[in-house]
Amino acid sequence: MRIIIIGGLSAGPSAAAKARRENESAEILLFEKTADISYATCGIPYALSGVIPSRDKLLVTDVEKLRKRFNIKVHLEEEVLDIDPEARTITTQLATYGYDKLIFTTGARAFVPNIQNLNVADNWATCRNLADFDKISARALVPEVNHITIMGAGLIGIEVAENLRHLGKSVTIIEGGPNILPMWEPKFAGFAANVLKDKGVEIITNTFVKKVNTHKDKITSIELGPEQYIETDFLIMSVGIKPNTEILKSKGAHTLPNGALQVNAYMETSLEGIYAAGDNAGIANLITKEADYMPLGTHSNKGGRAAGFNAGTGKHVVQLNGGYKTAIIKVFDHTLARTGLGPKDLLAAKIPFKRNLTVAGATPEYYPNQKDMIIETYYHAENHQLLGAELFGEFGVDKRVDVLSTAIYAGLKIEDLPQLDLAYAPPYAPAKDPVVVNGFVATNHLLGNYKEMSVEDLRELLLKNSDLQIVDLRTDAERMHDGIPTSLHIPLDELRERMHDLDPARPTVVYCQKGMRGYIGSRILKHHGFDHLYNLAGGMLVWNMFTREHLVPSLTNELAV
Numbered sequence: 001m002r003i004i005i006i007g008g009l010s011a012g013p014s015a016a017a018k019a020r021r022e023n024e025s026a027e028i029l030l031f032e033k034t035a036d037i038s039y040a041t042c043g044i045p046y047a048l049s050g051v052i053p054s055r056d057k058l059l060v061t062d063v064e065k066l067r068k069r070f071n072i073k074v075h076l077e078e079e080v081l082d083i084d085p086e087a088r089t090i091t092t093q094l095a096t097y098g099y100d101k102l103i104f105t106t107g108a109r110a111f112v113p114n115i116q117n118l119n120v121a122d123n124w125a126t127c128r129n130l131a132d133f134d135k136i137s138a139r140a141l142v143p144e145v146n147h148i149t150i151m152g153a154g155l156i157g158i159e160v161a162e163n164l165r166h167l168g169k170s171v172t173i174i175e176g177g178p179n180i181l182p183m184w185e186p187k188f189a190g191f192a193a194n195v196l197k198d199k200g201v202e203i204i205t206n207t208f209v210k211k212v213n214t215h216k217d218k219i220t221s222i223e224l225g226p227e228q229y230i231e232t233d234f235l236i237m238s239v240g241i242k243p244n245t246e247i248l249k250s251k252g253a254h255t256l257p258n259g260a261l262q263v264n265a266y267m268e269t270s271l272e273g274i275y276a277a278g279d280n281a282g283i284a285n286l287i288t289k290e291a292d293y294m295p296l297g298t299h300s301n302k303g304g305r306a307a308g309f310n311a312g313t314g315k316h317v318v319q320l321n322g323g324y325k326t327a328i329i330k331v332f333d334h335t336l337a338r339t340g341l342g343p344k345d346l347l348a349a350k351i352p353f354k355r356n357l358t359v360a361g362a363t364p365e366y367y368p369n370q371k372d373m374i375i376e377t378y379y380h381a382e383n384h385q386l387l388g389a390e391l392f393g394e395f396g397v398d399k400r401v402d403v404l405s406t407a408i409y410a411g412l413k414i415e416d417l418p419q420l421d422l423a424y425a426p427p428y429a430p431a432k433d434p435v436v437v438n439g440f441v442a443t444n445h446l447l448g449n450y451k452e453m454s455v456e457d458l459r460e461l462l463l464k465n466s467d468l469q470i471v472d473l474r475t476d477a478e479r480m481h482d483g484i485p486t487s488l489h490i491p492l493d494e495l496r497e498r499m500h501d502l503d504p505a506r507p508t509v510v511y512c513q514k515g516m517r518g519y520i521g522s523r524i525l526k527h528h529g530f531d532h533l534y535n536l537a538g539g540m541l542v543w544n545m546f547t548r549e550h551l552v553p554s555l556t557n558e559l560a561v
């Protein structure tokens with residue numbers, strides 16, 4: 001039996017090695033159009049800054065190892081130009097080869113928008129492969145280049161921005177959408193934007209670049225709009241990707257609207273004997289049960305492994321059931337993570353949901369250098385099943401996002417979170433883990449006697465000048481620094497004596513710094529007849545972080561404290 005694999009980066013070598021482990025006698029051929037094989041694309045941003053000390057460290061395996069250890073014949077710099085699914089052959093610039101099973105792992109390419117003058121310029125690159133890495137290293141990381149523009153604020157754009165700042169470059173990110181990191185909801189994306197700005201990264205949103213200005217073959221400035229431009233020395237383009245599926249699409253393979261191949265859980269395409277995995281294939285969203293596109297390294301590795309097993313054995317055994325967009329990114333000294341469905345996805349899928357935001361210590365208060373973690377969970381409004389979560393903090397975010405991802409996979413309800421037996425020792429976690437705290441707060445809501453208001457909703461109400469009574473329950477010292485517009489200051493410990501200052505008939509929002517004292521205050525007020533009562537989720541801390549990006553200027557002026 002001959003197995004042919006097309007594409008030699010992530011999914012391809014994974015499939016080839018698995019096929020060999022399952023089938024010692026098959027002939028396995030792997031075709032890669034470039035001169036490079038099996039390297040860690042995900043490390044490229046960090047190799048640019050030297051955090052990964054050299055290019056060599058990105059190389060995961062080599063042709064010789066694949067030959068010796070796995071008996072795989074690698075055809076480098078041999079591009080597959082055509083496939084005949086009927087005859088079961090592939091054709092390259094050198095020859096035509098027959099196959100019994102084909103594993104199509106051609107990945108995706110960087111999308112380059114139509115921008116005037118880009119075709120005559122040479123001081124720009126995409127950031128997708130080693131050739132891009134080499135160009136950026138040679139042309140952008142030299143002392144003469146001071147300012148670098150990054151177009152596109154997805155995961156790659158942000159990682160590259162951070163690493164270029166580490167090298168001392170001035171960096172501007174231009175994003176077409178209203179906020180960076182569109183996988184996250186705007187509030188959490190805003191938290192990351194705050195950090196980037198504090199570290200000197202300029203961020204321009206809602207801007208689609210249509211033209212660059214050039215001198216000879218050099219981009220000298222980027223046009224943002226009429227009479228508006230920024231001068232730059234180099235441009236890095238990371239505005240999205242396009243699956244490399246044209247060959248199979250032209251043979252009738254079924255695809256998703258973005259061109260990614262439709263595969264089943266065994267990674268079979270709609271064409272007999274042809275498997276696909278990685279960035280060129282869609283996988284199921286395990287929550288919506290719809291076909292989805294999640295071009296991430298974790299899925300390409302697992303999908304390649306499944307395809308390799310099934311093609312190698314001829315059996316339908318190993319599955320990649322799907323995913324739900326768990327992702328994490330380092331933003332300087334902070335971490336932003338997500339899993340499952342966010343509010344945008346839930347609204348689109350018409351799934352009724354509730355949100356629950358908490359701020360809790362990632363380690364105990366008594367342990368040095370304690371850091372807060374913000375977690376917002378999204379759960380089904382009727383059956384309470386956990387559907388998604390977003391997280392932001394400086395310590396331990398990676399662990400909590402994986403706990404919540406596992407909880408989603410297990411179909412847990414929000415009330416299950418406090419029952420999880422999570423590890424506790426001072427250097428790692430507090431006795432009440434942030435995930436457990438989030439479950440406690442949601443359970444309080446579900447008891448029906450305690451309500452919270454999100455910062456988004458409070459902002460909307462303030463903008464509408466609604467008849468809200470806002471009460472700041474923090475100490476005098478805290479109040480000296482800041483406060484929410486129109487709020488009345490009554491420290492929590494004076495609330496019982498000063499309750500007559502408040503009108504129980506008016507809708508009331510209380511807040512403290514992070515949420516806990518607001519909860520206590522709202523319980524006191526509730527027992528004294530306040531019915532339209534809310535605690536501000538995340539308190540002043542989250543309000544400040546949120547309104548830095550999302551407060552409209554008129555609110556700042558009219559309602560200043």
Ligand SMILES: Cc1cc2nc3c(=O)[nH]c(=O)nc-3n(C[C@H](O)[C@H](O)[C@H](O)COP(=O)(O)OP(=O)(O)OC[C@H]3O[C@@H](n4cnc5c(N)ncnc54)[C@H](O)[C@@H]3O)c2cc1C
Binds near residue numbers: 032034041128
């Ligand atoms: C800078 C960067 C950072 C990333 N960071 C992360 C991260 O932190 N976490 C994460 O989960 N994911 C990350 N990713 C995404 C991850 O790298 C991809 O999901 C993964 O590489 C996809 O693997 P793949 O094998 O499907 O496709 P690709 O990596 O695109 O490889 C496909 C290969 O097929 C070859 N090929 C294409 N067509 C042909 C043909 N006709 N003939 C022969 N060869 C062909 C290509 O040359 C290429 O080598 C990152 C990606 C980039 C670019």
